[in-house]
Amino acid sequence: MATSGLYPQTKVLSRSFDVKDGHTLAVARERGAYQALEKALKMTPAQLVDEVKKSRLRGRGGAGFPTGMKWSFVAKNTGKPTYLVLNADESEPGTFKDRYLMERDPHLVLEGCLITAWAIGASTIFVYIRGEYPRSIARMEKAMEEARAAGLVGKDILGSGFSCEAWVHPGAGAYICGEETGLLESIEGKRGHPRIKPPFPAVEGVFRCPTIINNVETLSHVPWIVLHGGDAFAKQGIAPDPANPRSNGTCGTKLMGVSGQVRTPGVWEFEPGITLRELVYGYGGGPLPGRKIKAVIPGGISMPVLLDHELDAKMGFDELVKAGSGLGTACAIVMDDSCDMVDASVNIAHFFAHESCGQCTPCREGCHWMEKVLHRIADGDGQPSDLDLLEGMFKSIEGRTICALADAAVWPVRSIVRKFRAEFLARMQPAPAPAGA
Amino acid sequence: MTPPTGDERAVTRRDQNQAPARGTRGAGPEGAPPGARKGPAAPAAAAAPTDDVTKVAPPAPGATVRKSAPAAPKPPVPAAFPPPELRAECEALVARYPERQAALIPVLHLAQRRLGGWISPELEAGIAAWLGVPDQHVRGVLTFYTMFNTKPVGRHHVQVCRTLSCWLRGSKDLLGAIERKTGLRPGQTDAERKFTVTEVECLGLCEVAPALFVNDDAHVNLTPAAVEKLLDGCK
Numbered sequence: 001m002a003t004s005g006l007y008p009q010t011k012v013l014s015r016s017f018d019v020k021d022g023h024t025l026a027v028a029r030e031r032g033a034y035q036a037l038e039k040a041l042k043m044t045p046a047q048l049v050d051e052v053k054k055s056r057l058r059g060r061g062g063a064g065f066p067t068g069m070k071w072s073f074v075a076k077n078t079g080k081p082t083y084l085v086l087n088a089d090e091s092e093p094g095t096f097k098d099r100y101l102m103e104r105d106p107h108l109v110l111e112g113c114l115i116t117a118w119a120i121g122a123s124t125i126f127v128y129i130r131g132e133y134p135r136s137i138a139r140m141e142k143a144m145e146e147a148r149a150a151g152l153v154g155k156d157i158l159g160s161g162f163s164c165e166a167w168v169h170p171g172a173g174a175y176i177c178g179e180e181t182g183l184l185e186s187i188e189g190k191r192g193h194p195r196i197k198p199p200f201p202a203v204e205g206v207f208r209c210p211t212i213i214n215n216v217e218t219l220s221h222v223p224w225i226v227l228h229g230g231d232a233f234a235k236q237g238i239a240p241d242p243a244n245p246r247s248n249g250t251c252g253t254k255l256m257g258v259s260g261q262v263r264t265p266g267v268w269e270f271e272p273g274i275t276l277r278e279l280v281y282g283y284g285g286g287p288l289p290g291r292k293i294k295a296v297i298p299g300g301i302s303m304p305v306l307l308d309h310e311l312d313a314k315m316g317f318d319e320l321v322k323a324g325s326g327l328g329t330a331c332a333i334v335m336d337d338s339c340d341m342v343d344a345s346v347n348i349a350h351f352f353a354h355e356s357c358g359q360c361t362p363c364r365e366g367c368h369w370m371e372k373v374l375h376r377i378a379d380g381d382g383q384p385s386d387l388d389l390l391e392g393m394f395k396s397i398e399g400r401t402i403c404a405l406a407d408a409a410v411w412p413v414r415s416i417v418r419k420f421r422a423e424f425l426a427r428m429q430p431a432p433a434p435a436g437a
Numbered sequence: 438m439t440p441p442t443g444d445e446r447a448v449t450r451r452d453q454n455q456a457p458a459r460g461t462r463g464a465g466p467e468g469a470p471p472g473a474r475k476g477p478a479a480p481a482a483a484a485a486p487t488d489d490v491t492k493v494a495p496p497a498p499g500a501t502v503r504k505s506a507p508a509a510p511k512p513p514v515p516a517a518f519p520p521p522e523l524r525a526e527c528e529a530l531v532a533r534y535p536e537r538q539a540a541l542i543p544v545l546h547l548a549q550r551r552l553g554g555w556i557s558p559e560l561e562a563g564i565a566a567w568l569g570v571p572d573q574h575v576r577g578v579l580t581f582y583t584m585f586n587t588k589p590v591g592r593h594h595v596q597v598c599r600t601l602s603c604w605l606r607g608s609k610d611l612l613g614a615i616e617r618k619t620g621l622r623p624g625q626t627d628a629e630r631k632f633t634v635t636e637v638e639c640l641g642l643c644e645v646a647p648a649l650f651v652n653d654d655a656h657v658n659l660t661p662a663a664v665e666k667l668l669d670g671c672k
């Protein structure tokens with residue numbers, strides 16, 4: 001519960017979440033929307049890319065790639081149009097932060113897109129929203145309509161001479177379309193089969209044209225960076241580790257969520273520095289009455305689980321990797337001591353088996369096989385050698401596929417099998433009564 | 438939490454991809470693919486047995502249903518697409534993209550929402566012809582994305598999230614309540630086409646789990662009792 005002594009919230013992206021009618025242009029403008037766009041249109045694209053590089057903004061879609069650097073890769077003078085694609089697929093289980101942004105402050109999202117489009121020279125923005133978000137789709141479409149009527153989208157934006165169109169492209173139920181190249185295929189009206197890279201989308205993306213793809217939360221940071229400068233953004237949060245020249249820190253603010261077996265699930269915004277424990281026990285309200293926390297996945301479902309005694313890591317890109325997991329989408333899923341970890345692993349494995357697009361044999365067959373073996377164990381028909389079988393599968397799946405879905409399937413399951421080995425073995429002994437939760 | 442059993446597992450994308458009879462509508466594995474959001478209006482009069490959605494070459498009595506393509510099925514007669522009431526919207530969608538094919542997914546959404554809740558073989562062929570893409574391409578897309586229905590669905594399409602956060606908050610109990618009320622398990626539609634029940638993956642409503650959709654409406658923080666009440670309210 002939000003009582004004193006909690007790590008403080010810093011509301012930048014979420015500043016209008018609780019404002020009445022904050023999703024309308026009138027209210028958004030009263031609260032300062034599109035001032036950053038006006039300022040940005042007076043800057044050169046190169047200045048903007050520099051400012052974002054300085055900010056150390058890293059992608060919020062899961063991989064944490066430096067945003068300014070990504071923008072600088074966009075192919076120039078190709079004679080083809082450039083596209084900006086906003087990744088609003090948000091199908092990662094346990095993740096709902098982008099939904100808050102699109103439903104409650106769609107003009108912030110759109111402003112971030114328009115500034116980015118100017119910075120990379122894009123003439124069209126496609127906002128790819130998962131089909132299961134009817135309200136986000138409606139709010140974003142409405143925002144685009146309002147902005148178009150106000151001269152903020154379309155020809156000669158704010159009299160600057162810069163023209164840019166913006167459309168929503170709905171998904172239709174496929175986790176893999178969150179993967180950036182699967183998403184591009186889906187915009188082209190195909191099955192969402194990820195592409196082999198290179199060529200990277202910045203060179204050859206949607207409709208074979210240069211394309212930049214960013215997450216909703218990533219681009220929602222851009223207006224603030226434009227108004228306050230990259231240096232101010234880089235001062236917030238966790239600074240890069242001086243001992244590691246490749247570290248980029250976790251700068252700015254970050255939306256973080258908690259769901260699963262806690263008292264008060266939800267989403268909040270912080271300057272990174274909060275620990276996973278403070279997030280789960282503080283804002284998340286801790287375990288349900290009479291329960292103890294057993295395992296937590298810090299970001300979505302695709303990262304390894306951490307045990308209760310491992311929760312003191314800070315919610316940062318490098319910090320959680322050091323702790324043996326990853327920041328992912330920074331929306332934690334909490335399991336308490338009523339949760340049977342064998343069953344949880346079946347649930348997770350099923351998700352990935354269901355969502356594999358089927359292009360790569362290790363993923364298509366491996367995810368299914370993994371699920372089947374876990375099922376057998378859950379049904380009480382497993383043998384200790386099944387755990388070795390699983391270990392072998394992890395090796396033959398991880399790192400051998402076109403996209404990272406297969407790795408994402410291995411990580412949580414492998415961590416559960418290793419950290420809760422005893423539970424798996426217990427399930428294998430011939431039990432007199434059917435195994436209970 | 439109640440342990441999941443494997444019995445009601447939804448058909449997966451891989452099964453769809455690899456179904457032995459991929460080309461023959463309705464001959465796929467038992468149980469509908471996890472389905473779509475839209476589907477307010479099933480064809481009013483229809484009360485056909487739910488699993489028979491094949492307008493194409495119904496198997497002759499005594500024929501082996503599993504074996505695909507003995508006598509080549511008659512291709513469906515393409516529906517006239519777009520119907521006048523959707524023409525303007527469809528044209529506007531196509532105009533957004535540099536290639537006609539790119540409008541396929543938005544057009545399928547529109548067609549499903551406004552033309553009966555599912556994409557029939559005739560409609561599929563009509564859309565393919567209008568966009569100028571092969572029928573097989575449309576088929577491939579339809580079967581890849583779980584929100585598109587290739588069979589008629591009930592007036593109330595109940596889509597229950599089965600993924601981790603909801604499962605941890607008791608989504609299995611919701612399915613139990615739904616089965617008690619409607620007699621349906623995931624993948625099934627009742628004979629009157631009042632309800633279709635589908636298990637789906639994470640709906641992005643995890644902070645208010647367990648969650649489900651009835652058609653386009655989200656219902657959250659559910660208990661079995663709340664679900665029973667909700668279903669009672671469905672007419």
Ligand SMILES: Cc1cc2nc3c(=O)[nH]c(=O)nc-3n(C[C@H](O)[C@H](O)[C@H](O)COP(=O)(O)O)c2cc1C
Pocket residue numbers: 058059060061062063064065067087088089090091092175176177178179180181213214215216218219403404405408
């Ligand atoms: C299987 C899979 C699913 C993904 N789903 C999403 C998603 O739903 N939303 C998202 O923003 N990124 C998702 N990503 C990451 C994207 O591929 C990509 O890294 C991201 O959109 C880049 O934007 P960013 O640099 O702003 O983070 C996914 C990646 C994989 C491998």
Ligand code: SF4
Pocket residue numbers: 176193194355356357358359360361363364401402403404405406
């Ligand atoms: S790893 Fe899996 S999801 Fe990714 S491209 Fe290969 S088969 Fe498809």
Ligand code: FES
Pocket residue numbers: 093094095598599600601602603604638639640641642643646647648
């Ligand atoms: S897990 Fe059910 S909505 Fe996310």
